[in-house]
Amino acid sequence: MKKDKxxxxxxxxxxxxxxxxxxxxxxxxxxxxxxxxxxxxxxxMTHYPNKQAALLPILHIVQEEKGYVPEEMEADIxxxxxxxxxxxxxxxxxxxxxxxxxxxKYHVQMCRTISCTLCGYRDMLKHMQQKLSLEIGQTSPDGKxxxxxxxxxxxxxxxxxxQINEKYYGNLTPQRIDEILxxxx
Numbered sequence: 205m206k207k208d209k210x211x212x213x214x215x216x217x218x219x220x221x222x223x224x225x226x227x228x229x230x231x232x233x234x235x236x237x238x239x240x241x242x243x244x245x246x247x248x249m250t251h252y253p254n255k256q257a258a259l260l261p262i263l264h265i266v267q268e269e270k271g272y273v274p275e276e277m278e279a280d281i282x283x284x285x286x287x288x289x290x291x292x293x294x295x296x297x298x299x300x301x302x303x304x305x306x307x308x309k310y311h312v313q314m315c316r317t318i319s320c321t322l323c324g325y326r327d328m329l330k331h332m333q334q335k336l337s338l339e340i341g342q343t344s345p346d347g348k349x350x351x352x353x354x355x356x357x358x359x360x361x362x363x364x365x366x367q368i369n370e371k372y373y374g375n376l377t378p379q380r381i382d383e384i385l386x387x388x389x
Contacts, residue, residue: 237265237266238269241266241269248261255284255286258284259281259287259292262281262284263292263295263302267303271303272303272304272305272307273304275293275304278292278296300313300354300357308344308347308348309347309348310349310350310368310388311349311352311367311369312332312336312367312368313353313357313366313367314328314329314353314366315357315359315366316329316354316355317355317356320364320365321364324364324376325363328364328376328378328381331378331381332351332381333351335381335382336349336351336385339351340352340353357372359372359374362374362375364376366381368388
């Protein structure tokens with residue numbers, strides 16, 4: 205039964221030919237990607253002689269479409285790149301750029317490593333929590349903000365630092381945080 209599911213998942217990735225969304229029935233698997241994303245996956249696979257090397261780009265494609273990497277898609281992704289499911293889960297949980305669940309329009313990630321902590325991370329986090337009325341890991345009821353902490357943003361030179369979606373902000377102060385949030389559309 206499990207082998208059949210894997211074969212069907214692999215077939216979906218390989219057969220991105222129509223303009224309609226391709227899926228299988230919910231009872232056999234939960235993978236749903238648009239035809240455009242399936243074509244991108246197929247194209248990415250041609251760039252890597254070792255299928256495992258395509259894991260990160262495929263995760264990017266899935267997250268671009270879904271907004272996160274759904275756990276139920278991990279087995280399908282693993283089958284495509286010929287790695288154990290646990291390897292996909294390790295990669296998704298290691299890199300802060302991959303989301304394990306849906307996030308708000310603005311994904312706020314506060315760095316908590318030693319440089320940021322020494323430069324005031326805790327006070328900036330408290331200010332952000334008060335400003336957004338969120339605890340770590342929560343998303344606002346309107347879906348606008350998600351607040352998380354991350355182990356490192358590799359921005360020690362501008363500590364304390366945070367990332368909102370793809371943009372980095374550093375040398376944070378409560379006033380700077382207020383200005384940044386006010387500037388978001």
